[in-house]
Amino acid sequence: ASYWAPLIQSCCTARDLPRARHIHAQIMLSDLKNNRMLANLLVEMYGKLGSPVRARAVFDTLNPPNIFSWNILVAAYAHNGHVEEAKRVFDLTPHKTVVSWTTILQAYTRHGNLEQAKILFDSMPDRNAFSWTIMMAAYSERGDLLNSKILFDKMPRRNVVAWTAIVKVYAENEHIPEAKEMYDTMPHRDMVSYNVMLSAYAGTGNLAQTEDLFEKMPEYDIVSFNTMLGAYVHEERFARAKSLFDRMLYRNVVSWNTLLRGFVQAGEIEQAACAYERMPERTGVTFTILIGAYALLGYIKESEKIFEQMPYLDTVSCNAMLVGFAQNSRLEQALTLFHSTTMLERNTASWNTILAALASHGNLEATRNHFKTMPEKD
């Protein structure tokens, strides 16, 4: 089991579904095929890799599933946006723990509505630090600083995560002085807290202040450097960004994406293309940046080429492609992509993009029809 576990985890980080299935098959051939812990890991793995059906199939082989199995299955459905199904499984879960409750709470805050989450939160038999922090973050995301702070004040035993969350809450609602005050007040800080405060400053555009904090930080990790790199890019200090990137001892795909973004913003499209080729790893973000960059310059063919190179499609990249088509007067292609099965999901941004494209094309009737069919409007 200790041999297989890390292999399963690595599939999750690499987003490698084929290898995941291969490992799964290998386990089934071994004498560990009835090992429940490994099965739980497989359920988790399939959930994270976007395959709740396979997650469910593994779950169904368990006799009996334990509480971990149930919780993992709920998370698997929630992670893929199947909140209803997650709730169904949650309701069937015997001997629910506080983890079961926080998992479904998270499902609601992420995909459902906050009202339902609040009802759930209030009716939970137990609440721990996780539950409180999830609710705080949910309010903050909606811009409800007040309720977020009320929860923080009511929270019984605030840990470093809760303190960091409240710093972030103030920061994302543009209350930087209050964020700093909380940061200074918190009884104990860790790597994440430093990075949150750094990111708060980076978002203000005050480079001097950001650099000052960066220099005073007791320790650094790759996120700290990426944040600083992003601050330079954001402020269009491309030379500094490039020089920091070159000096970084460790880089990950976020560092590369940030650099790529820097080249694009600087108008250095060939440098961007060069970085794209040299990157050791790419994510959906990578493709989205380049698709948008080429489209904006009118190189829609290049955008399409990049789009076709994507190993798996995500909604945001598809949206970028939609925008690209729209920008380049290719309404037909935008509509084709939008309605095609290659686009697995459509979010509000997808619908809005098409709506705007139709409207600017002057097609009032089609715009109206599209508007009427939109599942949700903002």
Next chain:
RNA sequence: CCCAAGUCCGCUGAA
């Protein structure tokens, strides 16, 4: 021994 919370990069729209 396996499950849930806070940090860095991407899409539409508002400013």
